[in-house]
Structures are given as C-alpha cells and as structure tokens.
Amino acid sequence: MYIKTYHKIKSEHKKAYAFLMQHIILLLSVAMLFSCGDADMNSPIGKGDGIPQPVTVSGVVNVSGGAIVKYALPNDDNVNYIEAVYEIKGKKTTKKGSFYTNELELDGFPEEGEYKVSLYSVSFSEVRSEPVEVMVYPTTPPFLIVAETLDVEPVFGGVKSIYKNPTGANLQLIFYKLNDGGIWQELETLYTSLKEGVFYVRGLESVETTFGVVCRDRWQNVSDTLAIQATPIYEEMADRTLFANFPLPGDITHDLPNRTPPVQPYHTGAGSGVGNIHALWSGNTTQPFSGTNPYFFFSNTTTVLPTSITIDLGREYVMSRFVYFPRQVRNSSNPPAHTFAATHVKRFELWGSNDPNPDGSWASWTLIGSFESVRPSGSPIPGDENSTAEDRLVTTNGENFDMPEGIEPYRYVRYRVFSTWGNIPYWASLQFQFFGNPVE
Incomplete structure (x- = not known):
C-alpha cells in the first residue's frame, strides 16, 4: 500500500512539474520580448540593413520655381523610397518620392539659377545609398512672375492691384501702407490661386498715401516691394435709411396676378428668420436671423429665372461698387450649405434709371453691367465643402462687384x-450695399 501510494504521488508531481515548466517558459518568452526595449520595438522592419543600390537619373525638366527629376529605380528589393536633398537659402530641404514612381518634383527655389541636388535610395531600415548628384536649373518662380505684373491704382475708397498668375500657384498678395513713423503697415492679404484677378483694399481715406504690394509663396519667398503714392477716390456707403421698395410689373416683388387677395411672391416663413424685400437694407449682415431681424429669400418655385427687384436709393449716386451678402446658415441643425451653393446668386445684371416707366418695361432703363460671382479660390464646383477659408470670408465680408468707370448717376436700381x-430658380441674400458718390 505504501509503495503504490508513493508511485501515485510521484505521478501527480510529474504532471504538476510539467505544467509549471510550461508556464515558466511562457513567462520567460514574454519577458524576453519586452526586454528588447522601445528602441528595438520601434525600429524599422526591413528586408535587411545593407546599403541599397542608387538610382539612375534619366532626365531633368526645369519648370517655374522648380524641377522634375526623372530616374530609373535600382533592381533592389531593399529600396523603400527615393529622397532628394537640396538647399534653399542655406537651409537643407528634402523631398521624398514613392518607390512606385519614377520622377520627383522639386520646388520652393527663390530664383532661377543653378542648384545641386543629391538623390538617395532609402532602405526599409532607413539606410541611404550613395548619393547621385544632379544639377537643376529652375526658371523664374511663380511669386516673381506675379510680382512683375503688379501695379497699384487708386479706386473708389481704396486701391487695387491687377495681377496675372499663369502657373496657378498658391500665393499671397499683401498690401501695405507707409505710416507716419516710416514703417510699412499691413493692410490686407489676399490668398489666391487664380490665374488672373484684381486685389482690392477698401475703406481707406481719400488722402495721398504711400502704398506697397508684395507677392509671397508658401516657402516664404517674398518679392521686392512695389511702392507707389496714390490718393483713393472718395466714396461712401449709400444711406440705407433712404432706401425703399419700388415694385414694378414683372418684378418678383410685384403683386402676383390672378390672386385674391394679391400676394407677394417672396418667402415669409414664420419664425424662420425670413423677411420681405426690406430685409435687404436692414443693416444686418450676420446671424442670428429672426422675425424682427430677417434676411430676404425669394422662393416662388413657379417662376423661372431671370427675375428682378427694383430699389429706390432715395437719391442719385455715381455708383462705384455693389456688395452682395449671400445667405449663411452655419449651425448644428443647418449645415453651411448656401455659400457658393443653393441660393447664392451666380450671374446677375444691374440696371439704372432716374425716371422708370411704371409699366415695368425695360426701355427706360440703362444696363450698368453684367456680373458673375467668382470664388477667391477659383473653384467652379458648388458647395461649401468645396470652399476654402478665403471663400468663406465672402459670407461675412460680402462679395464686391465694381461698377464700370464713367457711368451716369442713378437713383433707381434694378x-x-x-x-x-x-442651379435653382430662386435666390436669397442677407444684405445689399451700394457705394459711390452722392449727387448734390
């Protein structure tokens, strides 16, 4: 009995011993894994630590402010990507190219000339190959091309600079004025990728001032300052308290026919912040909108464009510009779906008269100009989601449309x-503003 019991206990000990050893081995494996440290855990997982083979340069295409280097990849499975290293203003710059392409675009050069570029193959373990040196010769960079086209001219209430940007590069145009202390004071910055346009600075006094304008790119390369003395032409905002609705037959603010009683065809949704035509000169350009502080929203879907409204300015003005504030809805329940979308007006005309025919005919009216809404970014795709921060500034600052030079003064505007x-048959606006010189 004693011996049998001994063997039974020994057998149980063997099982326990085996179970214990299995757990010890498992714990040791885990300990060894973590003992590798963070450096080993985070080191690249590569196909080897050897030096990769270099690329072979097959050609260089020099472009405005940059160059495109074409190359042939080495027959080396250890190559992860291609890297170019070059200097701009004494500072090292790097550009990486995918293993799956055979060219690398270099940019940011401050002027045309000769630049040395070193190309490397880089392994999965971040080991560089021997460098392959190539010379590139960028042509005049976009910011200098634009700077050569700039000029400064006085306009109503400010100054303007016409520019041409043939490469469509993302650039900044910056207007300055020389203050009394002889220091350049920044007035306004325009962010643009348009191939041509006009940069305005408004709200300036009609006094002789030294203005300056420069062009800067995203690498902080800046052109020389173009300086000029100019006197902005006097303008003032037309007095909105004198404005009045002047509905004519054919206008959307004229009573619709065949209705008893006659009704106005603009949207007057109760409590929605929508009002009648008088909301266009309330003076309010920002949210929130309410029944006592509304915006104008024409929404008669049985009417097709074009549609018109007529406003009596209360006195004659030689108009300099018109400012249109598009509808804005930016809150949690209503996404920003109206800036450069939906009810935002795209194409329109302004007509002027001092003695409009009450029958609503156009014979007594003169076409002031035809206008089209254009985003600062130049994107033609509707929708706030396709807008940039500069595009959205139109919502708060208003969209400016300059009147042709030499127009006659008018009191009535259509x-x-x-x-x-x-592309819908109705439109909305928060506010209309007219600027110019009043006729005494």
Whole structure:
C-alpha cells in the first residue's frame, strides 16, 4: 500500500512539474520580448540593413520655381523610397518620392539659377545609398512672375492691384501702407490661386498715401516691394435709411396676378428668420436671423429665372461698387450649405434709371453691367465643402462687384438674377450695399 501510494504521488508531481515548466517558459518568452526595449520595438522592419543600390537619373525638366527629376529605380528589393536633398537659402530641404514612381518634383527655389541636388535610395531600415548628384536649373518662380505684373491704382475708397498668375500657384498678395513713423503697415492679404484677378483694399481715406504690394509663396519667398503714392477716390456707403421698395410689373416683388387677395411672391416663413424685400437694407449682415431681424429669400418655385427687384436709393449716386451678402446658415441643425451653393446668386445684371416707366418695361432703363460671382479660390464646383477659408470670408465680408468707370448717376436700381450656384430658380441674400458718390 505504501509503495503504490508513493508511485501515485510521484505521478501527480510529474504532471504538476510539467505544467509549471510550461508556464515558466511562457513567462520567460514574454519577458524576453519586452526586454528588447522601445528602441528595438520601434525600429524599422526591413528586408535587411545593407546599403541599397542608387538610382539612375534619366532626365531633368526645369519648370517655374522648380524641377522634375526623372530616374530609373535600382533592381533592389531593399529600396523603400527615393529622397532628394537640396538647399534653399542655406537651409537643407528634402523631398521624398514613392518607390512606385519614377520622377520627383522639386520646388520652393527663390530664383532661377543653378542648384545641386543629391538623390538617395532609402532602405526599409532607413539606410541611404550613395548619393547621385544632379544639377537643376529652375526658371523664374511663380511669386516673381506675379510680382512683375503688379501695379497699384487708386479706386473708389481704396486701391487695387491687377495681377496675372499663369502657373496657378498658391500665393499671397499683401498690401501695405507707409505710416507716419516710416514703417510699412499691413493692410490686407489676399490668398489666391487664380490665374488672373484684381486685389482690392477698401475703406481707406481719400488722402495721398504711400502704398506697397508684395507677392509671397508658401516657402516664404517674398518679392521686392512695389511702392507707389496714390490718393483713393472718395466714396461712401449709400444711406440705407433712404432706401425703399419700388415694385414694378414683372418684378418678383410685384403683386402676383390672378390672386385674391394679391400676394407677394417672396418667402415669409414664420419664425424662420425670413423677411420681405426690406430685409435687404436692414443693416444686418450676420446671424442670428429672426422675425424682427430677417434676411430676404425669394422662393416662388413657379417662376423661372431671370427675375428682378427694383430699389429706390432715395437719391442719385455715381455708383462705384455693389456688395452682395449671400445667405449663411452655419449651425448644428443647418449645415453651411448656401455659400457658393443653393441660393447664392451666380450671374446677375444691374440696371439704372432716374425716371422708370411704371409699366415695368425695360426701355427706360440703362444696363450698368453684367456680373458673375467668382470664388477667391477659383473653384467652379458648388458647395461649401468645396470652399476654402478665403471663400468663406465672402459670407461675412460680402462679395464686391465694381461698377464700370464713367457711368451716369442713378437713383433707381434694378437687380436682375439669371442663375444661382445651386442651379435653382430662386435666390436669397442677407444684405445689399451700394457705394459711390452722392449727387448734390
């Protein structure tokens, strides 16, 4: 009995011993894994630590402010990507190219000339190959091309600079004025990728001032300052307290026929912040909008564009510009879906008259100009999601449209809409503003 019991206990000990050893081995494996440390855990997982083979340069295409280096990849499975290293203003710059392409675009050069570039193959373990040196010769960079086209001219209430940007590069135009202390004071910055345009600075006094304008790119390369003395032409905002609705037959603010009683065809949704035409000169350009502080929203879907409204300015003005504030809805329940979309007016005309025919005919009216809404970014695709931060500034600052030079003074203005960004037959606006010189 004693011996049998001994063997039974020994057998149980063997099982326990085996179970214990299995757990010890498992714990040791885990300990060894963590003992590798963070450096080993985070080191690249590569196909080897050897030096990769270099690329072979097959050609260089020099472009405005940069160059495109073409190359042939080495027959080396250890190559992860290609890297170019070059200097701009004494500072090292690097550009990486995918293993799956055979060219690398280099940019940011501050002027045309000769630059040395070193190309490397880089392994999965971040080991560089021997460098392959190549010379590139960028042509005049975009910011200098634009700077050569700039000029400064006085306009109503400010100054303007016309520019041409043939490469469509993302650039900044910056206007300055020389203050009394002889220091350049920044007035306004325009961010643009348009191939041509006009940069305005408004709200300036009609006094002789030294202005300067420069062009800067995203690598902080800056052109020389173009300086000029100019006197902004005097303008003032037309007095909105004198404005009045002047509905004519054919206007959307004229009573619709065949209705008893006659009704106005603009949207007057109760409590929605929508008001009648008088909301266009309330003076309010920002949210929130309410029944006592509304915006104008024409929404008669049985009417097709073009549609018009007529406003009596209360006195004659030699108009310099018109400012349109598009509808804005930016809160949690209503996404920002109206800036350069939906009801945002795209194409329109302004007509002027001092003695409009009460029958609503156009014979007594003179076309002031035809206008089209253009985003600062130049994107033609509707929708706030396709807008940049500069595009959205139009919502708060208003969209400016300059009047042709030499127009006659007018008291009555007819606003005629032909299309919207959302291609719908109705439109909205927060506010209209007219600027110019009043006729005494």
